[in-house]
Amino acid sequence: MNLSSLLADPLRVVERNASVLEIENRPVRRASITLGAILLAVAIALAAMADGAVGTGLLVLAVTAFIGWMILDETVQLTQLRLDRPADQARLRVTGLKGRKEQNLRVSNLHRAETRIRYGKKANQEIIELYLVGSEGDGISETLIPLGRADTEDVIRMAALVTDWLEGSQRGGQP
Incomplete structure (x- = not known):
């Protein structure tokens, strides 16, 4: 275990079934x-x-x-993402020391989750970001999910999990 893996915030799946997917990021270690x-x-x-x-x-x-x-x-920020297929609602809730922000999207408009790496000016300063990508009106909408300094492998795994879950709705609701 190296220092970056020790300081990484673990992402965890709270609930996963055909109708609901809930993911949260609790930065307990940091x-x-x-x-x-x-x-x-x-x-x-x-x-x-x-x-x-x-x-x-x-x-x-x-x-x-x-x-x-x-x-x-900066470090204490709880992020919860709940995708609810029967309610056609994706709720993103971010709770920090200064309060709570909540954003609601329609699950039927979402197509996939994708990761992007943003590089810093110093060596080893890359930050991975998770986006929900969907359609809105005539264009494509992207919603950033703030994850703090989550582990890169966890973010990639969660993006694949969300994308598979969203594609399950197009296949008839099978996870």
Whole structure:
């Protein structure tokens, strides 16, 4: 196990049958590592304050609170995708520290899920993204599913799973 696989967020299938497919991404590992680092910094700040360096301790607490909030806001993001064939509804729900965003699509308009890799400016900075692709009006619509820093193999596996499930509706509902 390398560092990137340790920090990757696991995607999991909550429900899978002919009529419903539900996938979620809970970033538990990243959040627990971040919270551990924040608690360590708070302990160091309190030790400095107990040793008499009150100003240094307060400064460390303030910086830890600010940076910790920014990092937690980035890492703590629950993503749920529920495809419901009888209701003809695909519900994408993203819950973070700042609230919840929900988006509803029609399952009958969706054709497939596809992955795209976006490369960063530094080495090893690629990010894989998952899109739901379908038709809307005269053109093609694409909906980005935010997955944080999920494992590349998991995202590819989930895209294949969603595409197979969507194609099952065109074959008569067989998964």
